[in-house]
Amino acid sequence: MGIGDKMRGLASSAQEGVKSSTLSFFHFTLRFVTGILLGLVLGLIGQELVGYGTFALLFVMVVILGIIMKVLSNWSMGQILIFDLICVLVAMLLRMYILVAP
Incomplete structure (x- = not known):
């Protein structure tokens, strides 16, 4: 195993770490x-x-x-986005009810 293989391994592990950190940050930001x-x-x-x-x-x-x-915290990003979509639809329904109500 030469220096090139070690450098490739280091670069790929750094890339996986950045990817994992970015996904974790976006998950936290979406929940927040x-x-x-x-x-x-x-x-x-x-x-x-x-x-x-x-x-x-x-x-x-x-x-x-x-x-x-x-x-x-245990939900995936897709589940959180679907939850957000349902919340927006409920908000639009409430807005429509307020506008129509006498």
Whole structure:
């Protein structure tokens, strides 16, 4: 086994490490963005219904973010994207209901 084989092995292991790190980073970012958006939406709904202040809104956002991060930790990126799609469709349905309701 020569120096060329060792260098090829080192380069391929570095490439696999970068690929793994990038996928892990995108998975974390996708979970974080999903959690922040759901936390914001549910916090604003709660603020309108109950009438609590800014600190309670931030608290609800952080709690929802933590729950979403924990629940989605074992899901694949495809499953998270399908979950996001379902959330967007439900939001559009609620928007349509609000616009049509008298």
